[in-house]
Amino acid sequence: MSELGDGEAGGGGAAAQHPTNAPARVRVTAPRAGVAGAPTRPLTQLSPVGPTSDIAGVYVRSLIRSQLRLAVVFAAGFVAATVLFVLVIVLVPGLDSSYVFGVPASWLLLGGGIYPLTITVAALYVRVASRNEARYRSLAEDA
Structure with a gap:
């Protein structure tokens, strides 16, 4: 076998x-x-008893709130800017009739405006979120 x-x-x-x-x-x-x-049970009872665990819990909750607030602000800003691009294309009828290198100007506005906007918003979000986490790490190390 x-x-x-x-x-x-x-x-x-x-x-x-x-x-x-x-x-x-x-x-x-x-x-x-x-x-x-x-x-x-409250969060502090789930962790070891002591003043450092209470402070660490406060720091973690603060980091979570700041990251959530940051995400909501950036998402709202991105949605508002995207809606603004679409409104410009809808409200300015001359964009569809004008061509640049054989491509309608409205397409160039969307392609040349939305993608750089997306990349910029993402890069700024990562930068600010990393800064928040670095602040948290420095506070947590001091505690």
Whole structure:
């Protein structure tokens, strides 16, 4: 027989897959908030007790709030700028009739305006988010 044919190494019997001396598998999950019987404890009770853990929790929550605020501001700005591009194309009818190198000016405005806008917004977001994280790291190291 082949090496895998007798059920020892590759996938035959149940004994090969579940040895008798192995502990049973346990699924570890977090308790869901609002479910009957689920413990409701503040964040500080889940971490080791002490003043540094409280400060670390405050720093983490502050970082999360600042990153969320940053994402919302950049997303709203990007949507507003994109809507502005579309409104300019819709409200200025002469763009469709004027051509540059055989391409309608409205297409050039979209292609030459939206893609650089997207790249600029993404680069600025990454830069500011990295700055926020660096501030968090410096505060967390000091604590």
